[in-house]
Amino acid sequence: MGKGQKTNVGQDEELLLTKKSNSAKAKKNNSAKKKREFPIFTVFCVVVGILLTAFITQSVLENNGFYTKQKVVMSVGDTSINAVEFSYFYNQTRNYYTSLYSQYGILKADTDIKKTQCSFDTTKTWAEWFVDAAAEQLKQTLYLYNEAEKAGLALTDEQKKSKDQMYESIDSVCKEYNISRAAYFTRMYANGFNEGDFERLAKISLMADAQQTSITGTYSYTDEQLQAYYEANKKTFDKYTYRSKAFSYTEFTEDSSKSAEENEAAKAAAEKSKADAEKNANDFLALVSDADSFKLAAYNLLTNDDKKKQDEEKTDPTLTTDGSYSDNDKGNWLADTARAEGDKTVINDASSKQFVVLYYISSQRLEYNLANLKHIQINIEDAKTEDTATAEEKAKAEQEKKNEAKAKADEVYNKFNETGANEEAFNALVADYTNDTNTAQTEGLIENVKKGTYGTAFDEWVFAADRKAGDCTIIELEGSYEVVFYLNASTPCWKYDAETGKKNEDWSAYIEQLKTQYAEGLVYDEKNAKLTIA
Structure with missing residues (x-):
């Protein structure tokens, strides 16, 4: 019994050991299996996380202009401008030319400049043309900035004030x-453009201005030099008095949508039109013996209605008293040094498709003195009316706005008289009342005003023979009322123009000198510049 139990116990122990051994082997095998299984889901999550982090980092770097700032557009000397900073100069150039050319109908504010062909260069879009123009201006700015640094120039108090006004x-x-x-800097310029960039570029621009002022401030000319410059450029300085009468004609342009017979008929009609215009011009010329006969001959060609209108308005459409020189047949005929009063001719002005009869009276140098004055501009606000408003209602609303502006101008004028009626009294009113931001900080000062700048009513008062220092009045201009304070007469107009011309000539020579001086060290990357319009 005992022996059998012992045997059974031994068997049980052996069986138990066998089970333990098998169990251990199973665990080992399972462990081995687990080590061999690749953790796909875990690795996938890690990879996605890394890619997402990289994508976010990439986006952040792109949005803050990190990559674009590594791309240099231009370097002159030790000064470099990157692609983000270039947007500052590009935007200034684009805004300037858009404003300028929109006045002449060449470019509209809503033009898609990235797709529209430039009017001056058919190989480029407007945007590409602006890039080129900005690059040329930037070169000059950097030349001047480097020269200012060499000269040890610093921003003047006035320039610092100007920068403060920019921030305001x-x-x-x-x-x-x-x-x-x-947000402003990003929206106005480019991703990554910040206040530090603005501060740096504003300083560069202002320092360049300081260098220009420093150089042009040394320009001084004697009366003999100005006279010599005038004589050398007389035709562009003088104003011409003459009479003219135009006879229009048509020119033939082949139309591919029409038959050969129709084109031939159109060509014959155009040739007849041109021949008739030339004959009429020469017939008119034969009637002219002096200025009065010219005027009468032109008057006799008018319809009865046009004669009545001209009589009522007391106009003389054939007379020009302040014509400027233009480099064409008409301009060169008028500016010919052999020209004498009573000379007459017929000129074919092909650009306007007209035969023009000309009668020369005189040419004159502008001897009148320019004017220095101060002004307070009171704008006439736009009248806001409903779309359904009648013409009468709109006119009434516009008149109300004019009345409001006039009342404000009267208020300024009355305060001026009540507080001393002198320059000091005027100065005290400028900042509080003027709508002209350009002169608000200079007590309304406008120097060297020429005739024709602000219209007939303005000229009649400012350039009156009896005008004297301290005179003040209110003048209505288009869109505003002007409270004007007269300071004094300035230099003769011709002399001012000659001095300006000489300065421009000498300044251009100085810039050409800088171009040569910095040519070797200039680096310009057009591809990086065009990132601004990408």
Whole structure:
């Protein structure tokens, strides 16, 4: 019994050991299997996380202009401008030319400049043309900035004030649209453009201006030099008095949509039109013996209605008293040094498709003195009316706005008289009342005003023979009322123009000198510049 139990116990122990051994082997095998299984899901999550982090980092770097700032557009000397910073100069150039050319109908504010062909270079879009123009201006700015640094120039108090005013304007826009300065700079220029960039570029521009002022401030000319410059450029300085009468004609242009017979008929009609215009011009010329006969001959060609209108308005459409030189047949005939009063001719002005009869009276140098004055501009606000408003209602609303502006101008004028009626009294009113931001900080000062700048009513008062220092009045201009304070007469107009011409000539020579001086060290990458319009 005991022996059997012992045997059974031994068997049980052996069986137990066998089970333990098998169990251990199974665990070992399972462990081995687990080590061999690749953790696909875990690795996938890690990879996605890394890629997502990289994508976010990439996006952040792109949005803050990190990559674009590594791309240099231009270097002159030790000064470099990157592609983000170039947007500052590009935007200034684009805004300037858009404003300028929109006045002449060449470029509209809503033109897609990235797709529209430039009017001056058919191989480029407007945007590409602006890039080129900005690059040329930037070269000059960097030349001058480097020269200013060499000369040890610093910003003047006036320039520092000007920079402060820039920030005031920026903050005003930010307040109006409820955005931060950072948002303003990004929206105005490019991703990554910040206040530090603005500060640096504003300094570069202002230092370049300081260098220009430093150089042009040394320009001084004697009366003999100005006279010599005038004589050398007389035709562009003088104004011409003459009479003219135009006879229009048509020119043939083949139309591919029409038959050969129709084109031949159109060609014959155009040739007849041109021959008739030339004959009429020469017949008119034969009637002219002096200025009065010219005027009468032109008057006799008018319809009865046009004669009545001309008589009522007391106009003389054939007479030009302040014509300027133009480099064409008409301009060169008028500017010919052999020209004498009573000379007459017929000229074919092909550009306007007209035969023009000309009668020369005189040419004159502009001897009148320019004017220095101060002004307070009171704008006439636009009248806001419903789309359904009648013409009478719109006119009434516009008149109300004019009345409001006039009342404000009267208020300024009365305060001026009540507080001393002198320059000091006028100066005290400028900042509080003027709408002219360009002269608000200079007590309304406008120097060297020429005739024709602000219209007939303005000229009649400012350039009156009895005008004297301290005179003040209110003048209505288109869109505003002007409270004008007369200071004094300035230099003769011709002399001012000659001095300006000489300065421009000498300044251009100086810039050419800088171009040569910095040519070797100039680096310009057009591809990086065009990132601004990408």
